[in-house]
Amino acid sequence: MTITAPLSALTSASPAARPAGTPRGFGLYVGFDEAKAAAAGTDLTTVVAALKRVLAEVAPGAESFASVALAPEGAGGRDVDVVRLALRDPSAVAKFRPSEARDERADQTGVVIDVTRRHLLLDGDRVSLTFKEFELLQYLVLREGRTIERTELITSLWSAASDEEIPNERTIDVHVRRLRAKLGRYEDIVRTVRGVGYRFDRHADVAIRQSHAPSPDRF
Known part of the structure; x- marks a missing residue:
């Protein structure tokens, strides 16, 4: 578990009053x-x-x-x-505040994919996705309109260095099937391109929220 603390808590407090842990950096x-x-x-x-x-x-x-x-x-x-x-x-x-979050969802219909907060809303209700399910959805969303091959999904979303078993192409189909089941009547936004892979197709009921974009060390 990683704990964050204000920089002032480390630089101005006495050693006995500082938060427990070893500083690894700062933002x-x-x-x-x-x-x-x-x-x-x-x-x-x-x-x-x-x-x-x-x-x-x-x-x-x-x-x-x-x-x-x-x-x-x-x-x-x-x-x-x-x-x-x-x-x-x-x-x-x-x-x-939680009340603000409720106001944001009130009277909302359709799909909201919030990339920043990493959550999915269907008709204003939060949908519980596993980490990999959201990773898969996000990968397709950020490449909207492009057909992604199964092999690309495997190499991009599963690292050989992790403890998690690397799936094969059939396993990818299972992950997509489970994701679609949670999308309900909006399942067709994740479209199968026969013999190739999958593509995200947005329509009028879908909104993408992304309030920041990481800079891949281009600075």
């Missing part, structure tokens, strides 16, 4: 307004590159990974708060 959330940055003669890539240079100087050998939080045009709130919530900062997520 730094940066609120970034592109328009203001451009007016100041900089941009996101420049800022991230500068932070990485500083890290290399003060902590040689330390690893880093940058993720970008995206928000719809006109989204309100402070930039840093949007970032913290999008990247699932525990203290920010804790402020999201």
Whole structure:
């Protein structure tokens, strides 16, 4: 189990009052307004590159990974708060009240696939998916309209280094069948392309939510 704690709890508290555990790293959330940055003669890539240079100087050998939080045009709130919530900062997520979650689902029909929160809603009700079922659905969703071969699903979603048994192509069919059963009357959004594999086909009753996109170390 991994435990997170505010950086201030480690840097300002006495040793006896610090949370138990060995620090393995930290997260730094940066609120970034592109328009203001451009007016100041900089941009996101420049800022991230500068932070990485500083890290290399003060902590040689330390690893880093940058993720970008995206928000719809006109989204309100402070930039840093949007970032913290999008990247699932525990203290920010804790402020999201259950009543707000119920309001979000009220009177909702169709399918909502929330990639950020990793959940599936059918007509406003949460559907319980296993980890692999959601991984499979997400993989197809993020490649919407492209037919994915069974071999690609196996190599992308199952690692030879894990303890989990690597499936064969017939087992993939079983995983898809179970996923479709949970999609109910919307099962056809995961379409079989005979002799090839599977494809995600969206229709009017399907909404995809994705509030942030990871940057695969392009910074």
